[in-house]
Amino acid sequence: MRFLVGTIGPTQSVFAVSEGMAVNLTEAVPAIGRDLAALTASDDLMAQAKEIAETRTGDAVPVPAITPALPIARPPSVLCLGLNYIEHIKEGGYDIPDYPAMFIRTPNSIMAAGAPMVRPACSETLDYEAEMMIIIGKGGRHISEETALEHVFGYTVFNDGSVREYQRKTHQWTPGKNFDDTGAIGPYVVTPDELPEGGKGLKIESRVGSEILQSSNTSNMIWSVAQTIAIMSQFKTLEVGDHIALGTPPGVGHAKKPGPRWLRPGETVDIEIEGIGICSSPIVAEESMTKTEAAE
DSSP: OEEEEEEETTEEEEEEEETTEEEEHHHHOGGGOSSSHHHHTOHHHHHHHHHHHHHOGGGOEEGGGSEEOOSSSSOSOEEEEEOOBHHHHHHTTOOOOSSOEEEEEOGGGEEETTSOEEEOTTOSOEEOOEEEEEEESSOBSSOOTTTGGGGEEEEEEEEEOEEHHHHTTSTTOTGGGOOTTOEEEOSEEEOGGGSSGGGTTOEEEEEETTEEEEEEEGGGBSSOHHHHHHHHHHHSOBOTTOEEEOOOOSOOGGGOSSOOOOOOTTOEEEEEETTTEEEEEEEEEOOSSOHHHHHO
């Protein structure tokens, strides 16, 4: 199935999408809720959602009428894998690791596809990163690689917007990866049965208009979806609804030659993954004054 969480008018709902049309699942079964949190945790609700999607096509609305929202409003964790494509590692000047780099994103740093991505007032070095992201549907600790894919609820698109100046201030990367409204997610979440096993073999690309910034394939990842789940579950009990981003291919802005190539206000960056969808984000500049300062 292909899910879209979004609003028509003031009301947010979960929709099932097929061929450009969307069926309102929340309206049919209120227990499904306003985002994917309930569906990720309930096989029964998933079965009801599938039945509704197949039988209520006459109630469908065009997808463009829906404003996307985050698939899960407050994920338990947003875990991110770094340095997962060899050519990206080389362009960043890093050594090829034998254990993945990992970091965590805070809730305020993420936003829905279609919402503005904010270039902060303190730096112009806003970069893009096309990434595949998974949402966990079955929690656990010390998950084996062999069974790891059973824990995936769905796949989505992520733009790991990174403020490079601040990422480079510390070896831990945390500041540059956690500016408000820099991590775009969605708009679609696609269940594993709709994609190749482990999301392998999918074209992944970032663009601004006709300018292709990154173009690669998810088969080029060093650590697969299954390996990533197994590794992360060694140190953390994965929870239903956790998001895991799987790293970006080469072509990021800081490594462009001539360059660097930062995202600029007025542009729109598109991240596309074959079979999943396009995550678009208009770039805006953060106001130089806070609301409190403006009021004074």
